[in-house]
Amino acid sequence: xxxxxxxxxxxxxxxxxxxxxxxxxxxxxxxxxxxxxxxxxxxxxxxxxxxxxxxxxxxxxxxxxxxxxxxxxxxxxxxxxxxxxxxxxxxxxxxxxxxxxxxxxxxxxxxxxxxxxxxxxxxxxxxxxxxxxxxxxxxxxxxxxxxxxxxxxxxxxxxxxxxxxxxxxxxxxxxxxxxxxxxxxxxxxxxxxxxxxxxxxxxxxxxxxxxxxxxxxxxxxxxxxxxxxxxxxxxxxxxxxxxxxxxxxxxxxxxxxxxxxxxxxxxxxxxxxxxxxxxxxxxxxxxxxxxxxxxxxxxxxxxxxxxxxxxxxxxxxxxxxxxxxxxxxxxxxxxxxxxxxxxxxxxxxxxxxxxxxxxxxxxxxxxxxxxxxxxxxxxxxxxxxxxxxxxxxxxxxxxxxxxxxxxxxxxxxxxxxxxxxxxxxxxxxxxxxxxxxxxxxxxxxxxxxxxxxxxxxxxxx
Numbered sequence: 001x002x003x004x005x006x007x008x009x010x011x012x013x014x015x016x017x018x019x020x021x022x023x024x025x026x027x028x029x030x031x032x033x034x035x036x037x038x039x040x041x042x043x044x045x046x047x048x049x050x051x052x053x054x055x056x057x058x059x060x061x062x063x064x065x066x067x068x069x070x071x072x073x074x075x076x077x078x079x080x081x082x083x084x085x086x087x088x089x090x091x092x093x094x095x096x097x098x099x100x101x102x103x104x105x106x107x108x109x110x111x112x113x114x115x116x117x118x119x120x121x122x123x124x125x126x127x128x129x130x131x132x133x134x135x136x137x138x139x140x141x142x143x144x145x146x147x148x149x150x151x152x153x154x155x156x157x158x159x160x161x162x163x164x165x166x167x168x169x170x171x172x173x174x175x176x177x178x179x180x181x182x183x184x185x186x187x188x189x190x191x192x193x194x195x196x197x198x199x200x201x202x203x204x205x206x207x208x209x210x211x212x213x214x215x216x217x218x219x220x221x222x223x224x225x226x227x228x229x230x231x232x233x234x235x236x237x238x239x240x241x242x243x244x245x246x247x248x249x250x251x252x253x254x255x256x257x258x259x260x261x262x263x264x265x266x267x268x269x270x271x272x273x274x275x276x277x278x279x280x281x282x283x284x285x286x287x288x289x290x291x292x293x294x295x296x297x298x299x300x301x302x303x304x305x306x307x308x309x310x311x312x313x314x315x316x317x318x319x320x321x322x323x324x325x326x327x328x329x330x331x332x333x334x335x336x337x338x339x340x341x342x343x344x345x346x347x348x349x350x351x352x353x354x355x356x357x358x359x360x361x362x363x364x365x366x367x368x369x370x371x372x373x374x375x376x377x378x379x380x381x382x383x384x385x386x387x388x389x390x391x392x393x394x395x396x397x398x399x400x401x402x403x404x405x406x407x408x409x410x411x412x413x414x415x416x417x418x419x420x421x422x423x424x425x426x427x428x429x430x431x432x433x434x435x436x437x438x439x440x441x442x443x444x445x446x447x448x449x450x451x452x453x454x455x456x457x458x459x460x461x
Contacts, residue, residue, distance in 0.1 A: 062115075
C-alpha cells in the first residue's frame, strides 16, 4: 500500500512492489544505509547493533533480513528476539552498542512493519542524522565487508529480566506498597510482546491476581491495536465482569500505556502521563515536559506546585530534547507515552506501569477516584483539507498575528492559550492539511472552539 521514508525510520506495508511497500529489498536497503551511517561515525571500529521486534507476523522475516544486512557490513548484531521498544532502548547502552533497530510499526495494523533507528544512547536518532541515512539509501552509497570481516549474530534473551530489574531498582517504584495493595489487574496486550513483558513485570512487582486478555504473542491483533477507548470495550467488560481494580493496555511495541478504571470507564490516555508525573514531582520536585498537543492538565499540576512546565514540538525526539534542556524529572506525550529519565530517555509503558501502581498504592483509592483528582479537560481533534496551492505557512502567520494579544507558542505550528482552553494548529508534512486540536472543559466547548478557529481559517482563505 505505501512506504513512508521519514527521518525517524522506515515504515510500510508488507508485500507489493519495491519502493512502494516495505519489501525484503527495501528492508535490506535501509538497514544497509543505517549501518553505513553508523560506520561513518565510528571508522575503523568493530560495531555492535541491538535489534528487537514486536510480535507481528512479518517480524522474524524483517529481523532476519536486517540482521544479515548488518552482518554483511561487518557489524555484530545482538538479537533480543521478541522484545519491546523500551527494552531495546535500555539494552543499547547496557551492551555498549553503537546503535539499535526496533522492528515495529507501533499501533499500525498487522500488515505494517517498520525500522525504528536508535543512536548509541538508545534514543531515536535526530532529524539531521535521519536525513543522512535517507541520503545514503537514495544514493545506495554503501560498501560491504570482505569475508574475514563480516559480523556475527548473538541471540540474547536476558533483557526481559534486565529491564524489569532496572525498573525495580528505581527509588520511586514501591514494590512493597504495590504488593500490600493486593491489586487485581486485567491486561490487554493485543497479542503482541506486551503479553509476555507486562505480566512478567506485574509478577515481579508482587501482583498475584493477573487476568490476561489477548496476551498470546502471535501478532494476530484481535482489535485495532491503538489503545483508544473505542478499541478497549473487551477489556472494559472484563474488568466489570471479574471485579478487577484496574485495566492495563499497551500498544504492540509497549511504549504507549492506557488505563481503564474499576468501573470500566477510561482513565484517559492523556492522563497516564499526568498521574505518573503527579507522583514523580510529589517525591522528586522538578520540571515537566509534554508536547504541544498534550493536555493542559500536566501544566496545571506542575505549576500548582510552583514548578516549571515546558512544551515541546510534537514527536518523541523533540520531547526528549526539551527534557534535557530544562533537566525535567518526567515528561512524555499525551498518547500514553511516559518518559522517565531516571531509567532512560524513551517512552516506556513498563516503567509507567510501575510508577502508576506505586502512586495508586500510596493514594489508597480507586482508579476512578484518582482520575477525578485531576483537572478535567477534553481534546477535540479536527483537520482542514486545503487546496495544494495555498501557502500554509503564510496562513498560520496570519493567525499568529490575529492572536498576538494572547499567550501563543510557535514552536510547532501555532498554539493559542485562552484562559482554560487552548487550540493547536499544525500543518501536515505529507499532505495539504492543517490539523486542529482544541482542548476545553467538555466535548461541546472543545468542538465549539475548533469550529470557531476553522471558520476563521476559511475566512482568511
